Amino acid sequence: MKIGIRKFFYGDYGEEKNSAAESTASREKINEWPLWEVFIRSKQGLDHKHAGSLHAADAAMAMENARDVYTRRNEGVSIWIVESKYIHASNPDDADALFDPANDKIYRHPSFYDLPDEVKHM
Amino acid sequence: MGTNTEEQFQQKIDQEIKIEPKDWMPQKYRHTLIRQISQHAHSEVVGMLPEGNWISRAPSLKRKVILLAKIQDEAGHGLYLYSAAETLGISRDEMYHQLHAGKAKYSSIFNYPTLTWADIGAIGWLVDGAAIMNQVPLCRTSFGPYARAMVRVCKEESFHQRQGFESLLVLSKGTEEQKRMCQDAINRWWWPCLMMFGPPDDESPNTLQSMQWKIKRFSNDELRQKFVDMIAEQVKVLGMTLPDPDLKWNEESKQYDFGEIDWAEFKQVIQGNGPCNKERIDTRRKAWNEGAWVREAAISYAAKQTKQAQEPLKFAI
Numbered sequence: 001m002k003i004g005i006r007k008f009f010y011g012d013y014g015e016e017k018n019s020a021a022e023s024t025a026s027r028e029k030i031n032e033w034p035l036w037e038v039f040i041r042s043k044q045g046l047d048h049k050h051a052g053s054l055h056a057a058d059a060a061m062a063m064e065n066a067r068d069v070y071t072r073r074n075e076g077v078s079i080w081i082v083e084s085k086y087i088h089a090s091n092p093d094d095a096d097a098l099f100d101p102a103n104d105k106i107y108r109h110p111s112f113y114d115l116p117d118e119v120k121h122m
Numbered sequence: 123m124g125t126n127t128e129e130q131f132q133q134k135i136d137q138e139i140k141i142e143p144k145d146w147m148p149q150k151y152r153h154t155l156i157r158q159i160s161q162h163a164h165s166e167v168v169g170m171l172p173e174g175n176w177i178s179r180a181p182s183l184k185r186k187v188i189l190l191a192k193i194q195d196e197a198g199h200g201l202y203l204y205s206a207a208e209t210l211g212i213s214r215d216e217m218y219h220q221l222h223a224g225k226a227k228y229s230s231i232f233n234y235p236t237l238t239w240a241d242i243g244a245i246g247w248l249v250d251g252a253a254i255m256n257q258v259p260l261c262r263t264s265f266g267p268y269a270r271a272m273v274r275v276c277k278e279e280s281f282h283q284r285q286g287f288e289s290l291l292v293l294s295k296g297t298e299e300q301k302r303m304c305q306d307a308i309n310r311w312w313w314p315c316l317m318m319f320g321p322p323d324d325e326s327p328n329t330l331q332s333m334q335w336k337i338k339r340f341s342n343d344e345l346r347q348k349f350v351d352m353i354a355e356q357v358k359v360l361g362m363t364l365p366d367p368d369l370k371w372n373e374e375s376k377q378y379d380f381g382e383i384d385w386a387e388f389k390q391v392i393q394g395n396g397p398c399n400k401e402r403i404d405t406r407r408k409a410w411n412e413g414a415w416v417r418e419a420a421i422s423y424a425a426k427q428t429k430q431a432q433e434p435l436k437f438a439i
Contacts, residue, residue: 031417032215035208052274053205055214057420058427069198072191073278092144 035084036062040076048080135336140266143209151335154328155265156210158337160217163203164228168402170196172236173245181239188285189242195278202271209267222407230388231318233396240293240307246286248315248353254279255349264336294360309365317388319346347377354378
């Protein structure tokens, strides 16, 4: 089984079928600041979670903007930012190949095993 | 991409499975969303302008910091929404370009002027109240990034409405002049707020398809009615009235009947002939043009930093 890993901007859907809105003039994009993804840890002990995205010229500006946009009401205690072009995403077309094999392996779940009621704490 | 793919797409929608950016979608779904989300984003951004007029004129420091916080929220809401639209393949700059070129629409309400301080309260209570009516169902809209952006927006929006009502409540208990100012603001904002919900259902070309795709969940008229029923009760607490002689509780339908909306005015404002259309767009263009050197300088600085980091240190041993 060969799973293609492709480089995507967040939300990009590739070049083929129904690709980028034709109206997007490329000249408009030349001076656009890069896109960054923002991940927020809402409190100590929890994972960072994707909060959204923003444009910024560099990492320092992205960090400041992320603070201002995504943590105005105590939403976070820590921020990760990563430029969107560095995110690699699985392709929706591969979803079956990737995730279906888990469906028929019910023995991976504890509920697959019938135990007598006398067995406690298991 | 035949009918089959479109049927599968509709099945996903019917099963309440969210559509994510990289999933297949009909071109028209994509374009409808780009239009709707970018208009929504433009509304948030242009919506800062009538309020900005009062930052330096707020009656107290308390009101000033509240107003600043609210306007900062609106900028954030614009950003959440632009980001959601970008996932559909349109660039941020292209959306700005559409707005500045006068090609993109935004909510008609922001083309009305803010003449007195009471207008700021009325905007919070009525304009944001109407916006919330529209936005709460959008938290369940079928396109994932739009729904997630709306959840964030709605969390923040209720502060806007409450501060507006509270601000009017203070005026309504004040001097005769303050009371007059309060009533005057309500009178001027009421009808434009009802127009915010868009044309009536039998004249709204986009509603049917958007309902089928679950982009929208309620029609314009349904949401407008809910808004009227809510405000008609709240206005009593202020001891004020709504400027509609036909507004009356209907015992049979268990809702308020209300008068005819001046759709000719709505069309004029939408077409660019409202009291402030030109001023709003001019202000946006000016901000964009005068900020060009900042955008360019930041890019140059970032490029320079990257280059320096790659070069070997001159004094390295």
